[in-house]
Amino acid sequence: MKTKINRVISKLLVLLVFIQFNAEAQSSALLVADSLYAHGNYTKAITAYKTYNNKKEVYHKIAKAYIAIGNYDAALEHYKLSVETNPNDALLKFDYAKLLSRAKKYEDASKIFNELILKDDTNPNYHYEAGIILEKQRDTLALQRYLTAYELDNSHQKAIFKIAKHHLQKRNFETSHSYIDTGLKTYANNLELISLKAQNYYHQEYYTIAIPWFQKLLDLGENSEFIHEKLSLCYSQNSDYVPAIKHRKLALAFNPTDSIAMYVIGKYYEILxxxxxxxxxxxxxxxxxxxxxxxxxxxxxxxxNRLEKREEAIKAFKKALKEDPSDLFAEFFIIRTKDEYYADKLAVIKLYEDFVDKHEKNPFKPFAEGRIKELKEEEFLKKD
Structure with a gap:
């Protein structure tokens, strides 16, 4: 009898040792997987997590690893498993709903956010994320969600941006400024709000005030065609063409084949x-x-003409007339340039006379007739 009891005890001890060993092995496997994930070895981490026996504990970790390598379908699959096995975990549901939204599965995402809001309507992020989905669905109720998020947390930078942007688009500039100022009180270097501030002033035609706000974006490391173009336009509106040229050239660097930018720079140089x-x-x-x-x-x-390149100027005016045969200005400028360029003034007189006969009513007629008279007098004096 005693021997039998000893055998049972021995088996139990072996079983306990095995269980302990297995638990330690599993714990070690989880530590290894977590370490692989932390160091960016996401695919190896996924493999390690899948060797862990209690999948319920690691589904969400596998999902995050799949997100890290860009496999959103697999991530959604594992988030769904995680939510199903942990139905009361609000954080899991929140992350799952955000990924559904990112994957454009708006109906499923919206359903989860609405469930979360029913359980806790004081969480501003639930309302904000629900607003994002509504906005993507072009639902005007999105604004109300953003406003609710703001009411629950008036330092919510993302909600403030959405509300301020809405009022900018509606040209409610002062309201937009008010929300932006509130946001900047708690985060002075919020690039999105600073950009909205600059755009507000720009659209209000307060160009001098807009300039330092666009400049602040550059100072904070932002550098884009949009910023430089708007700075150039602000400076040009103030007739400050040197910095206008500088920033338009910087904008041109982002899009070297922008013919409009090239032409505008040329016009600024002409003014200078x-x-x-x-x-x-x-x-x-x-x-x-x-x-x-x-x-x-x-x-x-x-x-x-200002460069005294008369022959090239005539070619340019002829091209203008070819583009638009009714361009009276180009037609007259050809004659005016030939007046400066040709030695044969009798031929120039004939050009002016033909122009006057052809266009009985035109803004250049008084000048043309006056010039005909002057040239004829000069030719008469030469004969004497």
């Missing part, structure tokens, strides 16, 4: 009487443009 650079940028712009370009060619002609 830097006709060589004006010609350079306007010519480059015209090479890229494929729309009717009579105004642009006419502008180039004026610039070339």
């Amino acid at each position: 009487n830097d006709f060589e650079n004006a010609e350079k940028f306007i010519s480059a712009a015209l090479e890229l443009m494929d729309a009717p370009l009579n105004v642009e060619y006419r502008t180039l002609g004026v610039v070339l």
Whole structure:
């Protein structure tokens, strides 16, 4: 009898040792998997997690690892398993719903967020994320969700941005400013709110005030075509063309084939009487443009005239007239340039006379008739 009891005890001890060993092995496997995940070895971490016996504890960890390597279908599958085995874990549901939203499964995500809100309607993030889904579905109730999130937490930066952006789009500038200012009180370097602040002032045509806000974005490391373009426009509105050119060139660096930017830079140089650079940028712009370009060619002609490149100016004006045969300005500028360029003044007189006969009513007629008279008097004096 005693021997039998000893055998039972021995088996129990072996079983306990095995259980203990297995528990320690499982614990060790979990530690290894967690370490692999922490060090960015996500695929190996997934393999390690899957060797863990109690899958209920690691489904969400596997899901996060799949998110890290961009496999959202597998991540959703494991989040679903995790929620099903942990139905009272609100954090799991929250993460699962966010991933559903990210995967554009809006109906499923919305259902979970609504369940979470029913259980705890004081959590601002539930309302905010529900608002994101409604916004993606183009549902105007999204704004109310953002407002609720803000009411529950008036330092909620993301909700503030959404509300302020809405009012900017509706041109409710002062309301937008109010929300932005509230947000900046708790996070002064919020790039999204600073950008909205700059855009608010820009659309209000407060260009001088907008400039330091756009500049602040650059100071904080933001660097984009949009920022430089808006800074250039602000400076040009203040007739400050040197920095306007500087920032338009920086914008052009993001899109080197932007013919409009090239043309604008050329116009700024023309205003500054830097006709060589004006010609350079306007010519480059015209090479890229494929729309009717009579105004642009006419502008180039004026610039070339200022550089005393008369023959090239005439070619530019002729191109303008070819783009738009009704361009009276281009037609007259050809004659005016030939007046400066041709030695044969009798031929110039004939050009003016034909122009007057062809266009009985035109803004250049008084000048043309006056010039005809002057040239005829000069020719008469030469005969004497």
